[in-house]
Amino acid sequence: MSPNRRSPAEPIPYEEVNHPDFAQHATQTFTIETVSPGIVLLHGTCPRCHARIQVPFVDKVFRTWSKGRPDGRGSGESALSGRQETIICTCEEQHPNRPDDHVGCGAYWILRFEQVIQ
Numbered sequence: 001m002s003p004n005r006r007s008p009a010e011p012i013p014y015e016e017v018n019h020p021d022f023a024q025h026a027t028q029t030f031t032i033e034t035v036s037p038g039i040v041l042l043h044g045t046c047p048r049c050h051a052r053i054q055v056p057f058v059d060k061v062f063r064t065w066s067k068g069r070p071d072g073r074g075s076g077e078s079a080l081s082g083r084q085e086t087i088i089c090t091c092e093e094q095h096p097n098r099p100d101d102h103v104g105c106g107a108y109w110i111l112r113f114e115q116v117i118q
């Protein structure tokens with residue numbers, strides 16, 4: 001079930017950490033894809049364990065929209081671009097010391113959508 005198995009030199013232990021470099025790295029590698037109206041998918045590489053991850057987001061702006069536009073201005077894209085979200089690594093790799101009900105390597109960072117959208 002794992003066609004491309006990699007054997008990293010040293011497994012990174014699970015640790016909930018934030019580092020300024022994470023956000024910067026993630027901004028450079030992440031892309032945003034709109035998969036359906038109101039749902040976006042962030043693709044990218046975890047800045048800590050370098051696994052490919054994807055994180056879905058419900059764009060709540062769309063729901064507000066259907067009830068009535070705030071100021072009658074802007075598009076869905078511009079509303080999305082003002083957002084920032086805390087991203088947590090959701091890789092499915094093995095990381096020592098990881099609690100059973102957790103995924104990822106523990107890395108988290110703030111991702112500003114406006115810096116990701118091109």
Ligand SMILES: [Zn+2]
Nearest residue numbers: 049091093105
């Ligand atoms: Zn990982």
Ligand SMILES: [Zn+2]
Nearest residue numbers: 046049089105
């Ligand atoms: Zn990770």
